[in-house]
Amino acid sequence: RPRVLSGIQPTADSFHLGNYLGAVRNWVSLQETHDAFYCVVDLHAITAGHDPKMLRARTRNGVAQLLGLGLDPERCTLFVQSHVPEHAQLAWIMNCLTGMGEASRMTQFKDKSSKQGAERATVGLFTYPILQAADILLYQADAVPVGEDQRQHLELTRDLAQRFNSTFGKTFTLPAPYIPKAAAKITDLQEPTAKMSKSASTPNGLIELMEDPKRIAKKIRSAVTDTGRDIVFDQENKPGVANLLTILAAFTDRSVEEIVPGYEGKGYGDLKKDVADAVIAFAEPMQQRVKLFQDDPAQLDKLLSTGAEKARSVASVTLARAYDRVGFLPPA
Numbered sequence: 001r002p003r004v005l006s007g008i009q010p011t012a013d014s015f016h017l018g019n020y021l022g023a024v025r026n027w028v029s030l031q032e033t034h035d036a037f038y039c040v041v042d043l044h045a046i047t048a049g050h051d052p053k054m055l056r057a058r059t060r061n062g063v064a065q066l067l068g069l070g071l072d073p074e075r076c077t078l079f080v081q082s083h084v085p086e087h088a089q090l091a092w093i094m095n096c097l098t099g100m101g102e103a104s105r106m107t108q109f110k111d112k113s114s115k116q117g118a119e120r121a122t123v124g125l126f127t128y129p130i131l132q133a134a135d136i137l138l139y140q141a142d143a144v145p146v147g148e149d150q151r152q153h154l155e156l157t158r159d160l161a162q163r164f165n166s167t168f169g170k171t172f173t174l175p176a177p178y179i180p181k182a183a184a185k186i187t188d189l190q191e192p193t194a195k196m197s198k199s200a201s202t203p204n205g206l207i208e209l210m211e212d213p214k215r216i217a218k219k220i221r222s223a224v225t226d227t228g229r230d231i232v233f234d235q236e237n238k239p240g241v242a243n244l245l246t247i248l249a250a251f252t253d254r255s256v257e258e259i260v261p262g263y264e265g266k267g268y269g270d271l272k273k274d275v276a277d278a279v280i281a282f283a284e285p286m287q288q289r290v291k292l293f294q295d296d297p298a299q300l301d302k303l304l305s306t307g308a309e310k311a312r313s314v315a316s317v318t319l320a321r322a323y324d325r326v327g328f329l330p331p332a
């Protein structure tokens with residue numbers, strides 16, 4: 001079975017629609033066909049300031065949400081990044097292989113650091129994609145299911161793997177992005193040219209999977225649509241309508257092309273109602289499943305300890321090989 005690895009940050013109380021449709025939904029299906037490793041990346045979550053108590057709660061809640069969304073620890077390896085120290089260890093080696101110029105070209109860093117103020121951005125935020133490269137390479141992943149926004153980081157991962165391999169001998173598998181065309185990018189409901197994002201979106205532009213269904217419906221009703229009245233899929237001129245169609249298609253397992261003709265003679269209000277119904281039909285039972293997992297922290301911890309053990313059994317082999325290739329003296 002080919003191997004996949006992906007991660008998600010515990011930086012909010014709830015994952016959002018973009019996280020699910022861009023990434024986690026694919027994780028769920030890939031666990032049937034692939035040797036799948038999924039992690040809640042808490043090391044990444046401290047790159048932009050955080051509260052320790054909140055981080056701990058969000059990490060547990062993140063795991064509960066992933067389980068509620070359909071990850072099954074019998075079918076995949078689910079773990080917390082900081083439980084596997086090899087991530088930070090390999091990241092150091094990758095830091096030493098990355099050029100300053102190369103790292104400076106990462107657009108996500110540019111976006112996030114300009115929002116925070118360039119002086120306040122941490123070195124951790126700067127090296128974030130390098131830690132991400134280590135996450136992926138440790139597991140010799142063949143593919144990485146992520147949203148479109150992560151494509152550039154994956155390119156860096158491939159470059160670093162290639163550089164390590166050609167400098168020190170073949171050690172790492174070159175991973176390919178796994179970004180399905182449908183629903184690869186969900187945009188902000190209020191600003192439909194920007195990606196939906198937990199840190200950048202306004203509360204009304206963001207749909208959190210764990211929020212009250214009534215609020216979800218309200219946000220969708222007040223989503224920015226576009227001038228005109230026709231319901232057509234035109235990302236350039238009608239990004240708001242295109243986003244709603246993308247969401248509806250994803251939740252009803254149809255293509256946008258199949259959906260559009262049904263709206264002939266109908267208005268934006270009809271489309272919004274259908275989108276809200278579809279999202280809520282998914283979110284309500286999901287929230288109930290998540291609550292069951294949240295109510296049993298002992299079971300969560302047990303499951304995570306098994307996950308970390310499975311992850312370490314792979315990561316430690318790769319790290320030992322990398323340490324050897326780099327020339328570190330083994331401890332006697």
Ligand code: AQP
Nearest residue numbers: 008009018019022023146147185186195196197198199
């Ligand atoms: N709007 C989106 N559309 C599609 N996919 C998305 N992802 C995030 N936003 C969208 C995908 O979600 C996965 C996990 O993301 P992450 O935890 O790394 O967080 P992120 O990419 O940093 O997500 P946010 O919401 O944008 O957080 P902030 O605001 O903190 O940056 C990834 O696979 C990502 O592609």
